Amino acid sequence: MTDAWGPVWLSLKLAGLTTVILLAIALPLAWWLARSRSPLRPFVEAVTALPLVMPPTVLGFYLLVLMNPDSPLGRAFVTITGETLAFSFPGLVFASVIYSFPFAVQPLQTAFQSVGRGVMEAASTLGASRLDAFRTVALPLSGRGLLTAAVLTFAHTLGEFGVVLMVGGNIPGQTRVISIEVYSAVETLDYARAHQLSAGLLAFSFVTLVVVYMLNRRGGVHVGG
Numbered sequence: 001m002t003d004a005w006g007p008v009w010l011s012l013k014l015a016g017l018t019t020v021i022l023l024a025i026a027l028p029l030a031w032w033l034a035r036s037r038s039p040l041r042p043f044v045e046a047v048t049a050l051p052l053v054m055p056p057t058v059l060g061f062y063l064l065v066l067m068n069p070d071s072p073l074g075r076a077f078v079t080i081t082g083e084t085l086a087f088s089f090p091g092l093v094f095a096s097v098i099y100s101f102p103f104a105v106q107p108l109q110t111a112f113q114s115v116g117r118g119v120m121e122a123a124s125t126l127g128a129s130r131l132d133a134f135r136t137v138a139l140p141l142s143g144r145g146l147l148t149a150a151v152l153t154f155a156h157t158l159g160e161f162g163v164v165l166m167v168g169g170n171i172p173g174q175t176r177v178i179s180i181e182v183y184s185a186v187e188t189l190d191y192a193r194a195h196q197l198s199a200g201l202l203a204f205s206f207v208t209l210v211v212v213y214m215l216n217r218r219g220g221v222h223v224g225g
Contacts, residue, residue: 111145
């Protein structure tokens with residue numbers, strides 16, 4: 001299984017980068033969704049949750065169109081890097097950020113909603129700015145939600161198949177992640193290799209769910225809306 005470490009490492013790298021990027025984006029968005037009374041909020045929530053209900057191949061198709069070298073995004077990427085965004089590792093990262101978006105936003109939104117307004121108002125009366133109150137009060141109180149978001153995002157990205165196949169194809173060393181490697185092994189009737197990789201993903205998924213449910217039980221953080 002030595003040559004399988006390439007897809008494993010690529011998958012871990014993809015999941016790690018996606019998690020870091022998504023947490024940076026999801027923190028302010030989830031805070032706004034938790035506190036805002038804007039009439040636009042339901043529409044933003046719907047857009048955020050859309051990857052949960054869209055078939056991965058459909059999402060992958062539209063992302064592929066968006067990354068086309070003739071599109072503004074694809075053209076800009078080619079101009080900056082000299083390479084196409086589709087069928088590349090940066091393309092996988094971009095697609096994974098979109099596909100795993102709700103898994104980062106929803107746990108954080110739920111955690112932030114559990115932070116009472118009275119606590120934030122008390123911090124404000126003590127002279128804390130909004131940013132200080134968020135950093136010193138809201139984030140510590142939402143720690144389990146933050147950890148849940150990170151774990152779910154990482155695990156979900158690690159198990160992606162439809163979107164990464166559409167956007168990245170099956171290029172060894174660049175886009176062949178674990179799920180694609182399993183697919184390739186089955187296609188070549190290498191069931192022993194497929195079993196080893198699948199068993200590893202199954203065990204990781206089970207441990208992930210145990211961790212998430214333990215966090216939910218202790219902290220009251222809910223996932224999935």
